[in-house]
Amino acid sequence: MIQVKNLTKRYKEVEAVKGISFTVDQGTVFGLLGENGAGKTTTLRMIATMIKPTSGTALIDGKDLIKEPDNIRGKIGILFGGDTGLYDRLTARENIEYFGLLNGMNKSDISKRIDMLSKKLEMEEYIDRRVGKFSKGMKQKVSIARSIVHNPQIMLLDEPTTGLDVTSVRIVHEFILDQKKEGKTILFSSHSMSEVEKLCDIVGIINKGKLVEVSTLDELKHKFKGNNLEDIFVELVGEKSEY
Ligand SMILES: Nc1ncnc2c1ncn2[C@@H]1O[C@H](COP(=O)(O)OP(=O)(O)O)[C@@H](O)[C@H]1O
Ligand SMILES: [Mg+2]
Structure with a gap:
C-alpha cells in the first residue's frame, strides 16, 4: 500500500x-x-x-519515506520510460543479475528468478546475448525483468509506454x-x-x-456526466489536450 x-x-x-x-x-x-x-x-x-x-x-x-528510505528501496520496483539505462555490452542476463545484486539478492536466487522471468517474458532465446543490438521490444522486456527481479510488492512506472512501438506497448500493458x-x-x-482507461482501478x-x-473511472464519468475520459480531462484541466 x-x-x-x-x-x-x-x-x-x-x-x-x-x-x-x-x-x-x-x-x-x-x-x-x-x-x-x-x-x-x-x-x-x-x-x-x-x-x-x-x-x-x-x-x-507503512514505512516512512523520509525516516527510512533504505527500508523502502527493496520493496519497490521501478520502471521509468524513455532510455532503459541497460548496459549494451552486458547480456540480458548480466543486466538483470547486476540489478539483483544491487538489491541484495544472492546469485542462486537471482539465477532461479531469471530463469522464471525469461520463460514468462519469452526471452529465453536471447537471454545470454548482449543487449546492444536488441529491438525496443526486447529491451523493454529486459527492463521489465530487471525491475521485478527482487519480486517487489510495489511497482512505480513513469510513463512506461511513452515512445514505444505497438508491440512493446502491448508487452508493458500485459x-x-x-x-x-x-x-x-x-x-x-x-x-x-x-491507457489509463484500460489499466486503472483509480485515476488521479x-x-x-x-x-x-x-x-474510479465510473465515478468520474458519472460525476461529469461524460462517457469520454478525454472530455472530462479537458473540463478538469481547462484546456484542450494535445493528446
Ligand atoms: N530538476 C528540475 N529542476 C527544475 N525544474 C524541474 C526539475 N524537474 C522538473 N522540473 C519542473 O517541474 C515541473 C514538473 O515536471 P515533471 O515532474 O517532470 O512533469 P511531468 O513528468 O508530468 O511531465 C515542470 O515545470 C518542470 O519543468
Ligand atoms: Mg515525466
Whole structure:
C-alpha cells in the first residue's frame, strides 16, 4: 500500500508538486494522468526515494519515506520510460543479475528468478546475448525483468509506454495486468487516456502540480456526466489536450 501525504517539491522558483495526497491500496492500479510538466515524474521520483521532497512524506507499506528510505528501496520496483539505462555490452542476463545484486539478492536466487522471468517474458532465446543490438521490444522486456527481479510488492512506472512501438506497448500493458493479478500495488503515470482507461482501478488527474480529481473511472464519468475520459480531462484541466 502507498499512502502519499501532502508531498511538495520546489525547485528554486518552480513549485513542481504542490501538496499532493492519495492512497494506492494493495492489489490495485492507480493511474496518474496529466500533461507534460504536470508533476508526474517529480511525484514518482519522490516516492521512489530518488529525490527528496521539500515537504510532506509517503508511507510505503507503512514505512516512512523520509525516516527510512533504505527500508523502502527493496520493496519497490521501478520502471521509468524513455532510455532503459541497460548496459549494451552486458547480456540480458548480466543486466538483470547486476540489478539483483544491487538489491541484495544472492546469485542462486537471482539465477532461479531469471530463469522464471525469461520463460514468462519469452526471452529465453536471447537471454545470454548482449543487449546492444536488441529491438525496443526486447529491451523493454529486459527492463521489465530487471525491475521485478527482487519480486517487489510495489511497482512505480513513469510513463512506461511513452515512445514505444505497438508491440512493446502491448508487452508493458500485459505486464501491468499480470502484476495486478499477482496482487501487486501499482502506481503508474501516463498522458494517454486510453491507457489509463484500460489499466486503472483509480485515476488521479494531476495538473500544474496539484491533484484535481481522484476517482474510479465510473465515478468520474458519472460525476461529469461524460462517457469520454478525454472530455472530462479537458473540463478538469481547462484546456484542450494535445493528446
Ligand atoms: N530538476 C528540475 N529542476 C527544475 N525544474 C524541474 C526539475 N524537474 C522538473 N522540473 C519542473 O517541474 C515541473 C514538473 O515536471 P515533471 O515532474 O517532470 O512533469 P511531468 O513528468 O508530468 O511531465 C515542470 O515545470 C518542470 O519543468
Ligand atoms: Mg515525466
